[in-house]
Amino acid sequence: MPRYRWWSTPAVLFLLGCGGPFPQSTLHPHSDFARATDVLFTDIFWWAAAVFVVVEALLLVALIRFRHREGRPAPKPTHGHTLMEIAWTLAPAAILVFVAVPTVRTIFATAGEGPADALKVDVIGHQWWWEFRYQELGLVTANELHVPLGRAVQLSITSADVIHSFWIPPLGGKRDAIPGHVTRIAFRPDQVGEYAGQCAEFCGASHANMRLRVVVESDSGFGRWATVQLQGPAAPAPGTAADRGKAVFARSACIGCHTIRGVSPGVIGPNLTHVGSRTTIASGLFPNDSAHLARWIGDAPSLKPGSLMTRMQPPLTDADIAALVAYLQSLQ
Amino acid sequence: MKSWLTTTDHKRIGLLYFFTAFAFFLIGGIEALVIRAQLAQPNGHLVTAETYNQLFTMHGTTMVFLALMPLSASFFNYIVPLQIGARDVAFPRLNAFSYWVFLLGGLFLNASWLVGPLFHAGTLNVAPDGGWFGYANLTERQFSPGPNIDFWLLGLQILGISSLAAGFNFIVTILNLRAPGMRMMRVPAFTWMTLVTQFLVITAFPVITVGLAFLMFDRFFGAHFYVHEAGATPILWQHLFWLFGHPEVYILILPAMGIVSDVLPTFARKPLFGYTVVVYSGVLIGFMGWGVWSHHMFSVGLGPIADSVFSATTMLIAVPTGVKIFNWIATLWGGDIRGTTALHFAVGFIAMFIIGGLSGVTHASPPTDLQQTDTYYVVAHIHYVLFGGTIMGLFAGIYYWWPKMTGRLLSETLGKWHFWLQFVGMNLAFFPMHFIGLLGMPRRVYTYSPELGVSDLNLLSTIGAFLIALSIFVFLVNLLRTRTHGQRAGNDPWGGATLEWSIASPPPVYNFSVIPTVANRLPRWKTEHHEPMRDPPATPPAPIHVPGGSWWPMLAAFGLPILALAPLTHTLWLALVGAAVLLAGIYLWAFEPFEV
Ligand code: HEM
Ligand SMILES: [Cu+2]
Numbered sequence: 001m002p003r004y005r006w007w008s009t010p011a012v013l014f015l016l017g018c019g020g021p022f023p024q025s026t027l028h029p030h031s032d033f034a035r036a037t038d039v040l041f042t043d044i045f046w047w048a049a050a051v052f053v054v055v056e057a058l059l060l061v062a063l064i065r066f067r068h069r070e071g072r073p074a075p076k077p078t079h080g081h082t083l084m085e086i087a088w089t090l091a092p093a094a095i096l097v098f099v100a101v102p103t104v105r106t107i108f109a110t111a112g113e114g115p116a117d118a119l120k121v122d123v124i125g126h127q128w129w130w131e132f133r134y135q136e137l138g139l140v141t142a143n144e145l146h147v148p149l150g151r152a153v154q155l156s157i158t159s160a161d162v163i164h165s166f167w168i169p170p171l172g173g174k175r176d177a178i179p180g181h182v183t184r185i186a187f188r189p190d191q192v193g194e195y196a197g198q199c200a201e202f203c204g205a206s207h208a209n210m211r212l213r214v215v216v217e218s219d220s221g222f223g224r225w226a227t228v229q230l231q232g233p234a235a236p237a238p239g240t241a242a243d244r245g246k247a248v249f250a251r252s253a254c255i256g257c258h259t260i261r262g263v264s265p266g267v268i269g270p271n272l273t274h275v276g277s278r279t280t281i282a283s284g285l286f287p288n289d290s291a292h293l294a295r296w297i298g299d300a301p302s303l304k305p306g307s308l309m310t311r312m313q314p315p316l317t318d319a320d321i322a323a324l325v326a327y328l329q330s331l332q
Numbered sequence: 333m334k335s336w337l338t339t340t341d342h343k344r345i346g347l348l349y350f351f352t353a354f355a356f357f358l359i360g361g362i363e364a365l366v367i368r369a370q371l372a373q374p375n376g377h378l379v380t381a382e383t384y385n386q387l388f389t390m391h392g393t394t395m396v397f398l399a400l401m402p403l404s405a406s407f408f409n410y411i412v413p414l415q416i417g418a419r420d421v422a423f424p425r426l427n428a429f430s431y432w433v434f435l436l437g438g439l440f441l442n443a444s445w446l447v448g449p450l451f452h453a454g455t456l457n458v459a460p461d462g463g464w465f466g467y468a469n470l471t472e473r474q475f476s477p478g479p480n481i482d483f484w485l486l487g488l489q490i491l492g493i494s495s496l497a498a499g500f501n502f503i504v505t506i507l508n509l510r511a512p513g514m515r516m517m518r519v520p521a522f523t524w525m526t527l528v529t530q531f532l533v534i535t536a537f538p539v540i541t542v543g544l545a546f547l548m549f550d551r552f553f554g555a556h557f558y559v560h561e562a563g564a565t566p567i568l569w570q571h572l573f574w575l576f577g578h579p580e581v582y583i584l585i586l587p588a589m590g591i592v593s594d595v596l597p598t599f600a601r602k603p604l605f606g607y608t609v610v611v612y613s614g615v616l617i618g619f620m621g622w623g624v625w626s627h628h629m630f631s632v633g634l635g636p637i638a639d640s641v642f643s644a645t646t647m648l649i650a651v652p653t654g655v656k657i658f659n660w661i662a663t664l665w666g667g668d669i670r671g672t673t674a675l676h677f678a679v680g681f682i683a684m685f686i687i688g689g690l691s692g693v694t695h696a697s698p699p700t701d702l703q704q705t706d707t708y709y710v711v712a713h714i715h716y717v718l719f720g721g722t723i724m725g726l727f728a729g730i731y732y733w734w735p736k737m738t739g740r741l742l743s744e745t746l747g748k749w750h751f752w753l754q755f756v757g758m759n760l761a762f763f764p765m766h767f768i769g770l771l772g773m774p775r776r777v778y779t780y781s782p783e784l785g786v787s788d789l790n791l792l793s794t795i796g797a798f799l800i801a802l803s804i805f806v807f808l809v810n811l812l813r814t815r816t817h818g819q820r821a822g823n824d825p826w827g828g829a830t831l832e833w834s835i836a837s838p839p840p841v842y843n844f845s846v847i848p849t850v851a852n853r854l855p856r857w858k859t860e861h862h863e864p865m866r867d868p869p870a871t872p873p874a875p876i877h878v879p880g881g882s883w884w885p886m887l888a889a890f891g892l893p894i895l896a897l898a899p900l901t902h903t904l905w906l907a908l909v910g911a912a913v914l915l916a917g918i919y920l921w922a923f924e925p926f927e928v
Contacts, residue, residue: 022785024772026703037699044697048690055657055686062664063679066600067671075667077859080606080659088658089651096647096693103697104640110699111636127475162470163566165631165706169772173702176631178567179469180560183633196783200631200706200774202463204470205381208777305381 023196026169033110033172033187040106044099114154114186123157125164125177128210129270129283139229142270143283145214148222152188168197168214189216205306211284233260233273236330245327248320276331293325338881340424345431346410352435353402360394363387372794374782384778385461392464397491398438403726404587408502408526414832415520417511417848422504425885430498432889437490440893444483451479460484468558468569473551485544486896492537499533513850520830524611525590528618529583536579543572552899574625582621588725592678595728598828599675600667606659613652620649630698631705639698646696673747677728684720709769715762735825739837740818746810753803760796764789829854834867845872888917
């Protein structure tokens with residue numbers, strides 16, 4: 001259960017009368033990593049709040065008590081006071097010790113090294129989507145990261161182009177995805193569910209559209225998901241729309257960029273072998289339904305500015321698009 | 333007209349800086365309003381992603397380099413020579429050069445909004461779009477092929493020259509032109525903070541100059557300073573940028589701290605409490621500001637040791653900052669506080685800066701910063717320190733010194749309206765951003781999902797932004813009003829302690845009819861140790877030579893944007909023309925006869 005915070009969510013709700021959960025909130029931690037930083041933040045917050053109250057109160061008292069009044073004698077020209085200077089140098093310094101010690105402890109506790117048995121996933125940022133490679137499972141997917149509950153996850157993060165930053169607030173703070181570098185975070189989720197995140201480092205035109213989901217599943221659920229993902233793509237029955245879609249896929253530019261195992265080897269865009277099993281498309285932007293798929297295939301840049309999936313030349317016919325949608329949806 | 337173009341008078345140059353910087357401030361503000369209008373609701377589509385990215389890049393770049401720094405510079409120019417009892421700055425023509433380079437650099441950057449068609453693109457298409465922090469390798473030609481980033485890096489290089497020239501000029505001025513008897517520990521706090529600021533300018537700007545030069549080589553000549561495939565790393569840019577960038581934030585705040593340190597004593601009728609401590613903590617902040625840059629890079633993963641060290645240095649820097657705040661409050665304590673508009677803004681500075689400083693401490697802790705960095709929480713922080721801090725401080729300076737600069741008082745009634753609208757507006761605009769960030773909205777996004785649950789907070793913030801705009805409008809009315817209705821100020825409307833109040837408003841060209849001799853820190857006040865000094869006579873007892881104007885600094889300044897056009901348009905002969913103009917300007921300037 002998230003701890004009760006009078007000053008955050010409820011305060012906001014009270015002020016604005018708005019509702020709804022906050023899927024990307026940093027204040028509702030759901031992993032050991034997120035919890036550690038949250039505890040530290042709460043700690044620092046209260047110190048800051050105390051200093052805030054004291055200093056603003058002093059300021060207000062000074063303003064009210066010493067405001068100009070007719071007939072007040074000229075103020076004494078005091079120039080300073082050594083003891084007071086020492087006091088108000090040492091007091092903040094002392095408070096900072098109380099902030100610094102847990103800070104350093106948390107830095108080392110959250111340095112990004114998971115336990116040896118952690119599930120290792122390589123995360124690769126692309127303009128503007130995420131690729132996930134599960135080395136130990138031999139599995140590649142995109143934009144929706146599945147992890148089991150009850151096992152630590154160790155992410156090794158890098159980028160294929162410019163700098164991005166991988167961030168799922170409820171599961172922990174962000175790490176940059178930097179070309180030529182590998183950065184790490186590790187966390188152990190503590191509740192089954194779907195968590196939202198998005199790229200946090202400005203990475204070009206569609207930075208705002210580079211979102212992602214993390215699905216935390218029970219161990220058995222994760223196992224089932226992995227088994228399905230490891231299978232080859234579904235083969236559509238001959239004569240169906242999906243089958244025609246497969247043919248359109250194979251003769252169109254799609255194959256240049258996308259992998260569908262056994263069909264095409266492209267590596268520029270997301271792996272589509274099991275695209276039908278994902279809940280969203282376009283890196284978490286839209287629900288994975290026929291209407292959005294059709295619009296996306298027809299003209300991706302109009303939905304995601306700058307998208308490297310350009311409009312097909314010559315344009316696909318509506319019939320082709322419908323067939324492709326059927327095919328992609330069959331790839332469960 | 334000609335006399336303004338050729339002027340080398342620090343007062344006129346100060347006014348030129350003021351009006352130019354204020355115009356850029358309004359442009360940056362309009363950009364901010366469009367940004368806020370776009371974010372007023374989720375999935376906003378007032379502007380496209382590409383336009384939005386140019387807007388926030390130009391907003392940040394404009395506010396930092398074209399509005400706040402030069403607004404401070406207008407006070408360095410106008411007030412510093414008056415505070416130290418000098419007739420001008422040390423190098424008046426170099427001062428004119430700084431101004432013209434600043435103006436042309438600013439125009440160069442902003443021209444990018446309009447000249448798209450020259451680059452076979454629409455207008456509003458080729459303005460810089462890589463963020464004010466311009467992270468490599470997004471800024472490499474491979475990922476940003478258009479002229480956008482070229483405008484940015486060439487514009488910043490031009491502006492760097494202006495800042496450097498001004499930096500050396502003011503250091504020499506403050507060190508060498510102080511009136512007899514004005515020892516360093518008698519120099520007014522504002523001038524002291526100017527000195528520290530200028531040392532930061534001349535040391536920090538070379539760092540970004542180098543970073544930008546690398547980027548120029550990468551973009552124009554195919555070098556690979558930030559390209560990891562060639563064995564380099566884009567992280568190099570981050571180190572160079574923030575090694576400049578953190579001192580830069582002190583370049584932005586120290587002048588405002590200096591203003592507040594002068595305004596509070598005047599209106600509390602009490603000397604600055606702990607003058608020595610306030611000065612030394614300013615110097616200390618200047619030094620310590622060099623050791624904290626990686627706190628902008630905690631998410632890069634520099635490792636736990638580096639993170640711990642930079643966290644500790646960052647927290648330490650909060651100590652001298654806190655000391656200043658306590659000294660300001662102690663200055664008010666026991667005073668006889670007159671609630672003028674200038675005092676309102678100075679106190680507003682303290683009250684708001686505290687919030688920014690405290691949120692700064694929350695992201696001085698790397699683990700918590702991992703949740704905050706690159707979110708709206710940091711946007712809240714920077715606006716509490718830069719708007720609540722620097723801009724409040726600058727307005728305190730404007731209300732305080734405007735009478736000195738023009739001889740007319742601003743209206744106190746409109747001033748209070750301005751203050752309260754701005755105060756409420758800024759808190760409405762920026763306080764919700766703390767929550768917006770903690771609830772998971774990244775910064776630099778042109779749109780956001782309604783699912784985040786931050787739509788109402790964003791709307792509130794937008795309303796605040798428009799309230800700020802209204803407050804600035806009130807200020808402009810007030811400013812214009814002084815031309816016709818402004819009450820005459822006289823030499824000293826406030827009872828100030830420092831030398832600028834001992835002469836006419838506006839001061840005559842030569843400033844001081846007789847250079848004063850200074851015997852203490854508060855020359856114009858009576859204290860337990862001394863009587864006030866006698867103000868210099870209204871008319872000079874002997875004729876004073878005042879140098880005439882010069883065209884050559886402006887001519888030299890024109891060489892720089894012409895030079896910058898050469899790589900932008902891939903035209904070699906422009907480089908030759910630019911170099912020729914620059915050299916001609918410098919040559920004629922150097923050999924200009926002394927008597928005009
Ligand atoms: C107690 C004093 C301060 C502390 C401890 C502090 C700390 C920090 C930290 C740790 C960051 C990095 C946040 C992040 O990106 O996650 C930051 C950002 C920033 N700070 Fe401060 N700060 C302080 C005062 C100031 C002042 C005085 C200014 C300027 C007037 C300032 C301006 C900025 C700016 C502009 C940024 C954001 C830069 C960017 O990413 O675009 N800060 N501060
Ligand atoms: Cu900094």
